Amino acid sequence: MNTSDVRLSNILRILILCAIVSGFAESAIKAQELQPGQWLTYTSMRAIADVAVTSDSLGFWAVTSGGAFRAPFDGSIDNIKALRNTDGLIDNQLTAVATDQSGNVYLGGTTGSFCIYSESTGRVQQKNDIIVKQNLTHKIINSMSVSGNRVYLSTGYGLTVYDRSTGQFAETITKFSNLRDQDTAVATIESGGNTYVVLVDSVAVTSSNNLSGAWRTISGTVGTLRSVALFHGMIYVGSSAGLFVYDPASDRFHLVTGTAQYSITRVAAPSARDSLYMLTKDGITLISSPDGISLGSR
Numbered sequence: 001m002n003t004s005d006v007r008l009s010n011i012l013r014i015l016i017l018c019a020i021v022s023g024f025a026e027s028a029i030k031a032q033e034l035q036p037g038q039w040l041t042y043t044s045m046r047a048i049a050d051v052a053v054t055s056d057s058l059g060f061w062a063v064t065s066g067g068a069f070r071a072p073f074d075g076s077i078d079n080i081k082a083l084r085n086t087d088g089l090i091d092n093q094l095t096a097v098a099t100d101q102s103g104n105v106y107l108g109g110t111t112g113s114f115c116i117y118s119e120s121t122g123r124v125q126q127k128n129d130i131i132v133k134q135n136l137t138h139k140i141i142n143s144m145s146v147s148g149n150r151v152y153l154s155t156g157y158g159l160t161v162y163d164r165s166t167g168q169f170a171e172t173i174t175k176f177s178n179l180r181d182q183d184t185a186v187a188t189i190e191s192g193g194n195t196y197v198v199l200v201d202s203v204a205v206t207s208s209n210n211l212s213g214a215w216r217t218i219s220g221t222v223g224t225l226r227s228v229a230l231f232h233g234m235i236y237v238g239s240s241a242g243l244f245v246y247d248p249a250s251d252r253f254h255l256v257t258g259t260a261q262y263s264i265t266r267v268a269a270p271s272a273r274d275s276l277y278m279l280t281k282d283g284i285t286l287i288s289s290p291d292g293i294s295l296g297s298r
Helices: 003-016 018-030
Strands: 048-053 059-064 067-072 081-083 094-099 104-109 114-118 124-127 141-147 150-155 158-163 168-173 185-191 194-199 203-207 216-218 225-231 234-239 242-247 252-255 264-268 276-280 283-289 292-297
Touching: 059 094, 059 104, 067 094, 067 104, 094 141, 094 150, 104 141, 150 194, 158 185, 185 225, 194 225, 225 264, 234 264, 242 264
Parallel strands: 048 094, 141 185
Antiparallel strands: 048 059, 059 067, 067 081, 094 104, 104 114, 114 124, 141 150, 150 158, 150 185, 158 168, 185 194, 194 203, 203 216, 225 234, 234 242, 242 252, 264 276, 276 283, 283 292
């Protein structure tokens, strides 16, 4: 097994066996050596909400209801790093994490808290813009994704875009096509010059060059939508009713044969391996290989 396979295996285990991994991380964090007169605040990190691979691909960041932590894939406890409100976070109730190649870690929370931790400087930037907006009713950040200079925040009220180049929030979209205002966005992805926002029961799309322009919805999905992934230029959406793939020719989503019985929690296409996986309560299933769609347990 090569290094990329080891990393892929570990990241998938993290997503499925989060209780075991978080138990390891919590024990390691609590084992940090203290200097005389030094105090540390400990919060529970047993329930992992989201994970992201570090910029050097040697470890992962995980967010929990008790803060965030970084751990290496090799299982050692020497490089465990914990972040809580005592370390500069706005709050500990975290729900989403994303990383970029510059070593920045983006952390989102239940109240709309948004913080940026720099691995190079060790500093935390606090961004309270979402928290203070009175017109937003449900501010939880469900997931985040990085594309170029944009960080897409999929939230309980829609989509907010953070501009990495300016260090400011660029725009917020709460209305997609004819869907209800402040609908819940669960995931966002860019592909082919378009931005796709996965809502709970629909997928909306518009040009990435004009997010404030006209949005339209794409039909074909059923069930509760939960996740999105890009694999071989195709967009896959995970749902409580199976896996759906977007067909540009017909401009609609189609159910992937053999997946209707799966209630999918996450769709993942790790760059370490040319394969697509779906995560369910029963474990990991390999959906697609480079040669096409095929199902198999993992």
